[in-house]
Amino acid sequence: MRKCHKSFRADKSGQLLIVAALAIAVLISSTTMYVYELSQKTGSVKSFSVGDSILALKQETNNAVMSSLVNVSNGGEAAVLSANLNELSFTVSRLRYSGMFRLDFALLNDSPYDSGIWISWNTQGTGISGAYANLTLHTNGETEETTTHYTINTTTVLALNGSYIALSGEEKLVSLTLKLDKDGESAAVRDCALFYDDGGGWLYVNTSENLSVFDFGNGTYFFSFVVTTASNQLSVIAQVHDLRGVYVEASTTCSN
């Protein structure tokens, strides 16, 4: 009888050990899962930081393209865009501490673009200054490698149209409407110069021509001035800088 009782106790002790081992296993598993989840959260913060870096580099690429367009539209060579992006790419390669970055670019050469630049200042009342570049940013971080493709496409478009009313003699009251768009949205004019052809050459329109300006506040401007010319077809040129400094000009012919 005593032997049977002892044997039962020994069996019971074994069961308790199994239960204890299972409980410990569950504890260790749940702790491991918790630690794994924490490490995943840390990873997501790091990738957010890489995302910020990519965002920052995109902004600088945008600056490079914008700076090039300002330069080229003001008389610089189209090769400036390639030179500036090369300089940025070189600077990116010199980053040491926030991961390894490499910036590659390709300039659009399909018509109407030439080396990524589109300058079209025609006589039909429209002027366009634009730049276009395809970029690839390779990021080699501590934990991941990413490749980001993006495009920078920026344009400034000037639309000009006008007419005149004949006054006494050869005097004409000219009315011009000028509209400026930047990347498809209305944009403000930083400065504007108007010229008209009096038959002998281009003359600058100033206050002596009773020049008046009305700003509609949405990128649209109305100009009126009085000129004296015998010609029935009055050619007018508007030369404009937007707030970024991008130059664009357009010419149109005003009729009665």
Place this chain on the structure above:
Amino acid sequence: MRRGDRGQIRIIEAFLAVVVIFSSLAISTNLTMTSHSVKRTDLESVGLQVMLKLDSEGKLANYVVSGDWSVLGKAIALVLPEGVCFNLSVYDNQLQRLNPDSISNGSFTSEDVAFVEYICTTRTSVFQCYILRLQLGLVVS
């Protein structure tokens, strides 16, 4: 034989106790390291956000081009959260340091130091690239 069984159970118990103790030590070490790295990465993110904010308004390049280092330091201090100290160095793309004196808002007292590297470019017709290296630390009171 029964005495031998008892001995084996004690050995298993001791082994289990050792496993529990060592696993808890390993887990607590991991937890401490995780908490430190999150803090440092947060600082990196804060530093990048500060640079992005100043750069999006175009002020950053203006300060660098004009060489107005004290105003640049004040602008960064204004945008940074309270309790964060910084030290900034500005380089051209040949890695020549441009600021002769330190641009900072105090000395570092924390072991948690984050490092942010930022490229700043001009938007004017003359394109220039600069590298800004910003060190950030938490002020320990």
